[in-house]
Amino acid sequence: MMGAGKTRDHSALADVFNQDEPRVNWHDETLWFIRQKRDKAAFAIPDWELLRETASQIKAHTLSHLSQYLQEFEKNAQANGITVHWAADAQEHNEIVFSILQKHGVDRMVKSKSMLTEECHLNDYLARHGIEVIDSDLGERIVQLAQEPPSHIVLPCIHKKKEEIGEIFHEHLGTEAGMSDPQVLTETARQHLRETFLTRRAALTGVNFAVAETGEFVVCTNEGNADMGAHLADVHIASMGIEKLIPRREHLGVFLRLLTRSATGQPITTYSSHFRKPRPGHEMHVVLVDNGRSVQLGREDFRNSLKCIRCGACMNTCPVYRRSGGHSYKSAVAGPIGSILAPNLDMKKHADLPFASTLCGSCTNVCPVKIDIHDQLYKWRQVVVQEGHVDAKKAAGMKAMAAVLSSPATFKLAGKAGRLFMRRVPLLVNNSFNPWYKQREMPQPPNESFREWYRKNRKQHDQ
């Protein structure tokens, strides 16, 4: 029952994260502050719940007609002069990006935030092929310099304190030792990135929304870094998961209102840039990536996870995420949404994630597209167990427990015996091998159970 082995991974890393309690408090409060900002923004819109429902339905409709809208998008994008590529998986995506760069003889690329490229491990792939990638989102640049993956999809370096960022900048960008003034650090990053923007001939951006009707796509950033990169480069590559599609431009009105309010509590991102066609003499490429999405689309219980607009609200609200940190999930997308997406990509590797939750349901209710996240976590647990990705000891314990609970006679005995045992030999239970007892006392067993009391006091109803 104690879930050793395969399902311990998130738990073991969370244990390490919790060694430094003041830091856990800081991490929790930082993210809770963002959740509160989200609440203020959401509560300023009386029709918030209607907006969520509308967004959810638009996505449901799109997913149920996905091939049709993808083809419509391809046709319209091509008519606009965009080159459209299809990638079945991460490997193909990376190869396509590399081939475009190769064609142009480019060996340095600037990239704005794209969780998809994290999912595909594009930076590593390109590095192995001699291409240097500079992440231009400030948070991503920081974790890139620190050689760490992002810990959050919207706030990639939320796990770092400003003093630690100061150290990284001191080491890599030559700021004064001990400098942690955000103003100075931001200005340093700005100068560093400006040089990158001016000298890179290729830029890769993510995609927040792609509009089937117009063949355009929209990229949302607060720093304007996607625009800087794309406008100054000869070649703009946009990588998108196939679920980023929406049917019509007017639907943007629904999603743009929800996205940033849910993410950070801002009414809208500073830049919501529409890209429709390449400038004369320049190239624009869109890479449509499947990488497991059509498999997920075929899983009826988990299909809705593809509605996700990557706002990060479910992470900010998750009491487990806030107290275990993004890296404990070992997945490009962490937190509740990551825990329902990752098992689809590699069930064995991510078998622990559906269990890294109390099923409190906060994620489901904060999600702007109403994904039933906690119900899907429950369902993934069933799948993970059925597929055998669970510790044998745990499975045996569960079987034994089910046997006791299926037999009223054994249950009565087991309960009473258990209580007597605990009362008489508390040391046997209260030891460090029992995870409950490590930081908690055991419940004090009463003299009699309710059913014993009931038999004495309410004879007439006993059976």
Added chain:
Amino acid sequence: MTVGLFIPCYVDQFYPKAAIATLELLEKAGVQVEFPARQTCCGQPMANSGFEHLTSGCNELLVENFAQYDYIVSPSGSCVLHVKEHLHSHKQEAQAQNIRGKVYELVEFLTDVLKVESLNARFPHKVGLHQSCHGQRGLRLSQMTERVEPPFSKPEQLLNLVQGLELIPLSRKDECCGFGGTFCVTEEAVSVKMGKDRITDHLQHGAEVITGSDMSCLMHLEGILRRQKSNVKVMHIAEILNAQEA
């Protein structure tokens, strides 16, 4: 009206007082209550661990024991939610479906079915309400802070009927305590940290007693409180609604 009383397995064994208070509250409200002796468990401990396929024994027993009652009432939002969402029967699916519709958590049974508007109860203490997630978000016992919808709270509605009771405010009124079934041992570090943080919130606002409608969450909080050698007690909401303190 005859009510079948469903007492979660750990409440039966460790917290009989909560079960007795539930029974007495219902009896005082004029309801005929029976406790079928052959009941065991709703099956949630297995199901939430990914072993829902092992719960058919529990399910069949639950149907056998409770199908005959007008209502089934239990002092645990978590167990009731599990029954509502997952009770099925190979032998008697119609009965199982019927039970899913007539099973109630104690608080909602008092407010929605019995429409209790007064209680003869007195509990002169500062009380912090812990809202267990399955009751709150699952059964909608009260509004959750995530939703942009009008506020309401069935447990507060009842606690406000208790003389002398002072309900304290909290900084985070509906954050999970970290119990989460087997989560409390498989994710021990996060579970305890979540529990400690909930307790800190209650203590900072002067709680003498932490109450709630799910004993499992309270058992977890009690374990931490006792380790901290705190004087603060946990009590099931039924015990407070049934209290007659001077």
